[in-house]
Amino acid sequence: SKISVVHCFYFRGGAELLFDGVKKHQVTLPCQPEPWDIRNLLKWIKQNLLKERPELFMQGESVRPGILVLINDADWELMGELDYKLQDQDNVHFISTLHGG
Amino acid sequence: MCEAAGDDGGCGADTAPARRRRAPAHSHPRPCVKCGQGSAALVIRLGDAFCRGCFREYFVHKFRAMLGKNRVIFPGEKVLLALSGGPASSAMLRQVQEGLSRETAKRLRFVPGLIYVDEGAVRGQSAAQREQSLARMETLLQATGFPYHLAHLEQALELPASILRPGPGGSGEPGPSYKEAVEGFIQQQRQERDRDSGTSLPGQDMPPAAPRLPAAARTQELLRLFEAVETSTAREELLQMLRTHLILQTARTRGYAKVMTGESCTRVAIKLLTNLALGRGAFLAVDTGFVDNRHGDVMVVRPMREYMAKEIAFYNHFFDIPTVIAPPLPTKRREKPSIHRLMERFLLGLQEDFPSTISTVYRTGEKLSPAPAKASSESQRCLLCLCALDIAGEEELALEPTLIMEEPEPAGDGCCQDAPAAGAESRAAFIPLLCYSCRLTFKELGPLATLPPYVRAEAQRRIRRAEMNQQSQEVPLEDEEPGKS
Numbered sequence: 001s002k003i004s005v006v007h008c009f010y011f012r013g014g015a016e017l018l019f020d021g022v023k024k025h026q027v028t029l030p031c032q033p034e035p036w037d038i039r040n041l042l043k044w045i046k047q048n049l050l051k052e053r054p055e056l057f058m059q060g061e062s063v064r065p066g067i068l069v070l071i072n073d074a075d076w077e078l079m080g081e082l083d084y085k086l087q088d089q090d091n092v093h094f095i096s097t098l099h100g101g
Numbered sequence: 102m103c104e105a106a107g108d109d110g111g112c113g114a115d116t117a118p119a120r121r122r123r124a125p126a127h128s129h130p131r132p133c134v135k136c137g138q139g140s141a142a143l144v145i146r147l148g149d150a151f152c153r154g155c156f157r158e159y160f161v162h163k164f165r166a167m168l169g170k171n172r173v174i175f176p177g178e179k180v181l182l183a184l185s186g187g188p189a190s191s192a193m194l195r196q197v198q199e200g201l202s203r204e205t206a207k208r209l210r211f212v213p214g215l216i217y218v219d220e221g222a223v224r225g226q227s228a229a230q231r232e233q234s235l236a237r238m239e240t241l242l243q244a245t246g247f248p249y250h251l252a253h254l255e256q257a258l259e260l261p262a263s264i265l266r267p268g269p270g271g272s273g274e275p276g277p278s279y280k281e282a283v284e285g286f287i288q289q290q291r292q293e294r295d296r297d298s299g300t301s302l303p304g305q306d307m308p309p310a311a312p313r314l315p316a317a318a319r320t321q322e323l324l325r326l327f328e329a330v331e332t333s334t335a336r337e338e339l340l341q342m343l344r345t346h347l348i349l350q351t352a353r354t355r356g357y358a359k360v361m362t363g364e365s366c367t368r369v370a371i372k373l374l375t376n377l378a379l380g381r382g383a384f385l386a387v388d389t390g391f392v393d394n395r396h397g398d399v400m401v402v403r404p405m406r407e408y409m410a411k412e413i414a415f416y417n418h419f420f421d422i423p424t425v426i427a428p429p430l431p432t433k434r435r436e437k438p439s440i441h442r443l444m445e446r447f448l449l450g451l452q453e454d455f456p457s458t459i460s461t462v463y464r465t466g467e468k469l470s471p472a473p474a475k476a477s478s479e480s481q482r483c484l485l486c487l488c489a490l491d492i493a494g495e496e497e498l499a500l501e502p503t504l505i506m507e508e509p510e511p512a513g514d515g516c517c518q519d520a521p522a523a524g525a526e527s528r529a530a531f532i533p534l535l536c537y538s539c540r541l542t543f544k545e546l547g548p549l550a551t552l553p554p555y556v557r558a559e560a561q562r563r564i565r566r567a568e569m570n571q572q573s574q575e576v577p578l579e580d581e582e583p584g585k586s
Binding site for chain 1: 130131141142143144150188367410411413414415418419424426428429442445446449450452453
């Protein structure tokens with residue numbers, strides 16, 4: 001039996017402007033045979049959450065350079081980046097560091 | 102990056118730039134490289150995994166070391182922190198707060214003030230959005246207990262022409278700008294009294310400016326100025342110029358000898374290459390260095406310039422630093438992105454695969470030092486950026502194309518049809534007052550009538566002065582013909 005998993009996704013640092021200004025998204029990802037790794041998550045976000053200008057959030061299959069990804073408050077570089085497989089209750093932060101400060 | 106293999110390929114870098122290694126997906130959480138105990142929370146530099154606690158120490162230490170190494174902020178000095186609401190300047194504010202509250206021996210000892218400039222009008226924000234940003238920023242500033250100033254970019258239209266002249270450097274009796282500084286201060290006090298500023302906190306030096314928005318006519322004037330600019334690059338340069346002048350004026354009139362701005366290492370590296378592309382190669386050191394002394398009496402200092410944008414973002418996340426993010430300058434439809442944006446995209450893209458990119462650019466910039474200040478008189482300084490005019494003699498021939506301007510402004514300017522006065526109002530008359538890159542920017546600005554009054558006033562002053570100097574040089578020693586002047 002497949003269990004659906006619940007996650008919180010956050011968009012900060014200006015990235016929220018691409019998501020209608022909404023910073024926090026509580027999401028139940030649909031069951032699917034493919035694993036929910038970050039790679040597939042990004043595809044899903046692009047199709048379902050991103051409201052405009054996808055090229056400002058993504059580049060190829062990854063996030064645009066300048067956008068940081070934190071999985072449970074840790075650098076995704078420590079977790080395998082796109083290959084990390086989401087666990088139940090995992091939260092992911094997308095923080096933009098582009099133009100300004 | 103240099104692909105030249107073998108030894109030092111001339112750029113002082115390692116034989117080949119390190120390519121990023123991706124951690125395998127199932128590696129156990131790594132221990133911190135510093136303490137070996139906490140589990141690592143982030144990777145900085147070229148693969149150093151730090152835990153939260155060690156990262157905090159590293160971050161805080163870097164700020165103190167930056168100020169300690171450079172020794173330009175004196176105890177008791179008034180320092181104006183320029184806050185954009187963005188991550189870097191917000192982190193800078195927190196470092197100042199923490200530094201001031203430390204136990205006596207290691208405490209920072211200067212007197213901070215804060216300034217926030219609302220640029221919402223040119224960033225495409227509605228009045229409601231601007232008010233919301235201002236309200237959030239004011240809450241943030243008030244919570245610090247430091248004196249703060251809220252300004253609107255529209256106020257740049259009211260700046261005095263004196264802001265384009267360097268003030269006297271060093272301590273002691275202020276020179277001719279003192280009168281203007283006093284006048285500016287009185288004018289500002291008057292403006293604040295006219296507004297309803299019931300939000301004054303006890304213990305603050307001066308009443309904060311009310312967060313209400315400026316008059317709609319002012320906003321329209323500012324928008325006209327920005328809309329008349331022909332390229333997004335020139336618009337970015339204009340915005341930076343107006344913001345800098347506004348902050349400088351506040352510093353001058355309120356007695357701040359120093360201004361701290363929050364440019365990160367990432368931002369500095371991008372600015373270095375952007376400004377190179379803009380023709381500011383001669384001024385890279387002042388544009389990106391720790392100290393920017395071009396204004397004479399007020400020194401701009403960049404204490405965040407060794408922090409990567411990633412480090413700042415993680416610090417703000419871990420330690421709940423509040424920020425108020427402003428939307429970027431909008432680009433018109435079908436307009437090419439600015440050189441600033443392109444350079445950001447270029448460097449950040451390269452950084453992804455070669456994580457020493459930004460630091461290499463930064464370290465190269467570190468090798469530049471400002472030229473000794475021989476150009477102290479205003480006739481040798483650029484009207485807009487106050488850097489030494491980098492045009493001289495035969496080099497002008499190479500710049501001939503930039504000197505070709507359109508005809509002088511049409512009669513809409515008023516009564517300037519008389520021959521001597523018309524010269525002062527023509528765009529071509531501005532050119533000798535500007536450095537190479539400011540000429541390029543100026544060419545892309547709108548009609549003279551849209552430019553801020555202080556720019557036109559100071560330009561006219563210098564043009565007339567140059568004319569008078571030239572005329573006095575032409576007067577023959579003996580009167581050969583009666584009536585010839």
